[in-house]
Amino acid sequence: MPEITDEFILSLFSNEKTKEKAFEMLLKKYQKHIYYSARRITTIHEDADDVTQNVCIKIWKNLDKFRSESSLKTWITRICVNEALTYIEKKKRLLNLDDDTYTDFLLVSQADTSTVTASQIEQFLQEEIVKLPPKQRAVFTMRYYDETPYAEMSKIFDTSESALKASYHFAAEKIKKNISERLTF
C-alpha cells in the first residue's frame, strides 16, 4: 500500500468535511515518530504519552497555519521537542527537583521499565543518555538513532548547525568515556 503523502493529508485537512479524516491519517502516519521523539527526551512512558497527546492537539489547532516552509515532519518534530522540553521543566518545578535529583529519578524509573532483552552495553548507553541535559539528550538521540541531517536539526532546534555539531560531539565523547569506565570495572 503506497504511503499517504503529506500534501494529500494537508489538502484533506483544509476541507472542513474531511478535516477529521485527514487528521486521523496524520496521526497514523506520525504517531510513532511523535511518541519516540517525546520518549527519548522524557524517558518515562507516562510523560511521553502526555507529551504525545499535547503535541497532537497542538497539531490539530495549528495545522491550518502550516506554511510548508519546512517539511511537515520537521514542523511536527519541532513542536514535539519544544513540548517535551517544556514538560520536563514544568515537572521539575512541580516536584521541586534540581537537575541531578531529576536525573536520578529518571534513572530509577528507567531501571523499573527497562527491558530484559537489552544487553548490558545497551543498558549503559540508555543510562548515559538519560544523564545528559534534556536538550543535549534530544540532539544526541535525534542524530544518533535517526541520523537526522544537521540542516534539518537546525530548523527543529532553532540553533546553528555548528552549535548542534559541537553539542553532539561533546555528548558522544562523554557517553563513550563513561561507558568505557564502567566496562573496565
Next chain:
Amino acid sequence: MFDLDNIEKTERYQIPENYFEELPGRVMQKIQSEQVRRKRFIMSAVAAVALLVVAVGLFFTYNTPDEGTAITQTQQVTEEEALESVATDYYSEELAMMDYYEYLQY
C-alpha cells in the same frame, strides 16, 4: 575506548500493549471534548452578552423620563426663578421707599 558505532542502534522501550492502536482514538476523543467545551463556552458568552443587552435595554426603558415630566421640571425651575426675582424686586422697592429710621427698624 568504547565505540558508539560498534553497537546496534536499537531503542528498546516498554510500551503498553495496543498503545499505538488506541492512541488516535484517545486523541480524537480529547479533541472532540475540547471542541464541545469551547462551543459551550461560546454559547454561554453569547447568552451572557444577550442578557446584558436586554438588562441595559430594560434599565433605560424604565429610567428615562418621558416628555411630560421633562416639561414640568423645566416649568418648575422657571416658576422658582420667577418667584425669586419678584421677591428680590419687592424687597429692593420696599427698601427704597423706607427712610433711614424705618430701615433700621426693618
